Amino acid sequence: MVTRIGGLATGMDIDTMVLKLMQAERAPLDKLNQQKQSIEWKRDSYREVYSQFLTFRNSAFDMKLQSSYLAKQATSDDETAVYASATAAAVEGNHEIKVTQLAKSAMLNSGSALGVNNRSATMSQLGLAAESTLTVAGERGVTAIQVKPTDKISDVVANINNKARLTGVTASYDETLDRFFFNNALTGADSKIEIKSTNAALLDTVMKLPGSASQTGKGQTITMGRAYAGGLLDRVLTKPEGSTSPLPDQKLRLVHDNMTYDFVIKESTSIGDLIDSINSSDLGKLGVSAQLNSDNKLVIFNPDDDKPIEFQEISSGPQLDDVDLLVDLGVLTSSGTSAITSVSNQDYSKITVNGINANIEYNGIPVSYKTNSFEINGVSFTARNLTSQAVKISVANDTDKVFANIKSFVDSYNALVESVNKKTSEARFRDFLPLTAEQRKDMKEDEIKRWEEKAKSGLLKSDTILTGALQNMRNSLNNAIGGLPANSLNQLLQIGIKTGNYMEQGKLYIDETKLRKAIAEQPDQVMAMFTADDKDRNTDRADGLAVRMYDQAERIMNQLKETAGTSLSGPTDYLQGKELQRLEDRIKAMTTRLTAVEDRYYRQFTAMEKYINQLNSQSAWLAQQFSTKQ
Structure with a gap:
């Protein structure tokens, strides 16, 4: 960095002098920046047009589909x-x-008021004397919840709804009507609600569910020997002490009524996960349910004691000698004897309703x-x-729908034509170049805005890419469609669509009466006029109007993309990007050179200041010497 000394010896404003000298030096750099800005503005204008062609192409794509005419x-x-x-x-x-x-869906509710009109009332207030199991089943599966005398009505409802994803059954309680309501959102005969309990009083006396639909049966409750101290979140598998290796997957098989049901248990599977898997399985849909009891032991309820459930461990890959799934579940002891604490046969009451x-x-x-x-x-x-x-x-x-589709397509085309014509006919103000940084400092914001509006105007004036595109599109719309059966409709004018005067540069107009008549009387021919496609991309002679317009739009979009890229393009993926990259390189090189020039000016002025300062010192010494001799 050059040391910059002010004009102390000469009294000159060196900074101002260097600034003025550099203004002339920076003129070529300003031109490069202006040139870069102009290209960026033109690129952005191209991309704006690209977006408009994309919108029109999408409209043309819709009109290529026969479904647009078969409404x-x-x-x-x-x-x-x-x-x-x-x-x-x-x-x-x-x-x-x-x-x-x-x-209709399956629905079940209390047959009479409960007598409390309060969702905070406890089940003991409704007459429940002891903890009971309530099993709720739907077409998805089954779940079982424990209902305690201390539970509030709201607790019971929440516990049922927390498992609704497994059953498809939800519960509610209305304080005004003072009743329980069970609902299944599914309609039809497959919709099912089944409420079951080994305590008949829970259904009849406490919840007052209608007894006319009640059935009884004999079920079997199997209680395993292992207690899961952490509750539902405890993992099923127990890792051998000191082991750091991941446990292989295990498979539990339940056999019921000569049918097998397999459940994969991973190292991460919790007892709650296994319970949900059983309850939501095909086995659960038969009424078999699993839960943890108040002692946190796994309990399996089988609704048919004549069809016992058998537990098996199925090998599925490598096993560990000291990992035993049935031991971990509490079915067997480590010595191979039964660990099941109880198997009890019980009567149960069941209420089942189905949708229709x-x-x-x-x-x-x-x-x-x-x-x-x-x-x-x-x-x-x-x-x-x-x-x-x-x-x-x-x-x-649906003549109205087809007419609306065609009108929307014409409107989209007219909007594109109007926008592109505006771009290519804008006035060009060549005296309004992009502002330099120095020029901006001396202007107000609204002055800058007005200046840049003129500087951006006409960047695409008479642009050959765009004017050529519109001309090709007009030709494609006006040319008859070949390859159609004799005497078929094959031109826009025949269905009431025509171009305006020359000054409107291709804008289309619709004769609504004529178009509606063509759609109503010759729908197949109208459709063919737009959708015909001979699959030959080298010519559009036998292509329908929508196919032609789609291909034309696709073609111009590719040209615009090659020229100006898109927001996703890399800096050297398109022509203007490459030009901008070259300008950027020149700007960087020139900026480096100007920094060196500025430093040189300061070195020269600094050297001049030093020499003049030395001369002043010598002059003062000589003057002092002369005055002393006198």
Whole structure:
């Protein structure tokens, strides 16, 4: 770094002098920066146009699809009973549908008020004298919860809902109605709610569930010998003392009614995970449930004591001699004898309710569905109410939808044409170059804004890429479509779409009446005009209008990408990027050179100051010598 000394000896403002000298030196650098800024602005303008072509290309893609022209409309003469909507695959014509039964979900609730009207009331207040097991099952599986006399109603509801993902059954309690409610969101005959307990009083006296649906049976409760001190979070497998190696996966097999059910147990599997796996399995759907009792021991409930459950350990890969799954579960002792503490046969009460399917008659044909929403012949129906007589459904072409699709495509094209024409016809103000940093210092913000608006204007004026693209698109729209059957519609004008005057540079106009008539009377020909595709990319003679426009947009987007790149492009992936990189290299080199020039000026002025200072010192000494002699 050059030491810079002010003009103490000469009295000159050296900094100002160097600044003015450097202004002339920096002129070429300012031109390079202005050139770089102009290219960046032009690149951004190209990318803006690229985005507009992308929007239009997406619109053209939609119009290449036959589904845009096959829209159907279904009309019900009684939407309060049956709502209908048509897909493109709907069969045109008139149909009849009669609803004789709506699909319903399984529902169960207390038959009478509990007598507390308070969700904080305890189960003992409802008459529960001892801890009991409540088993809740749905089409997904089964779970068992312990209900204690000290539990609040809200606790019981929360415990059931916490396992709803395993069963599909949720519970609630309403203080106003003072009743328990059990619900299954699934509709149809597969929807199921099964409430079961070995304590019949829990269902009948305490929860007051309707006894008319109650059944009884004999079940078997199997209590294992191991207590999991940490509760549900304890891991099933016990790692041998001193072992640091990961435990291999183990497999537990439960055999019930000559069927096998396998459960993989990993080193990380907790007893809670295993319980959830059993309860949500096909075995759980049969009513077999697992839980931890109050002593934190695994308990398996089998609803049929005539079909006992057998426990097996199945080898699945390498085993460790001192890892025994059945010992870890408390089924066996380490010496191989039974560790099960109790096997008790108990009577239980069970209440089961199921949902019902929707029953309908379609054109006189009876059919059943699990939900009230179903599809027949491409028409989506929603049954809302029972009907005493058939509801008439009519399916026809949706002229409005097809017209709207074509209009949207034309609007998208017009928006693109208008935007690109504006870019290519903007006035160019060549005297308004990008501002330098020094120029910006002396201008206000609004002055800078107005200046840059003029400096950016016309960067794409008469741009050959864009003007050529619009010309090609206009030609493609005006040229007849070849390859179609004789006397088919093959030009836009035939369906009521034409270009405006020359000054509007290709903007399209729609004769709504003529277009709607063509869609209604010749829908297949209108579709072919847009979607025909001969798969030959070397020519568009036999391509439909949407196919042509898609290809044209794709082509210009590739050109723009090669020229200006996109936001995802690397700095040297496109032509302007390479040019900007070259300018950046020149700017860096020139900046380094200017720093050296500035340092040289300061060295020269510093040397001059030193010499003048020496001369001044000598002059003062001589003057002193002369004055002394006199």
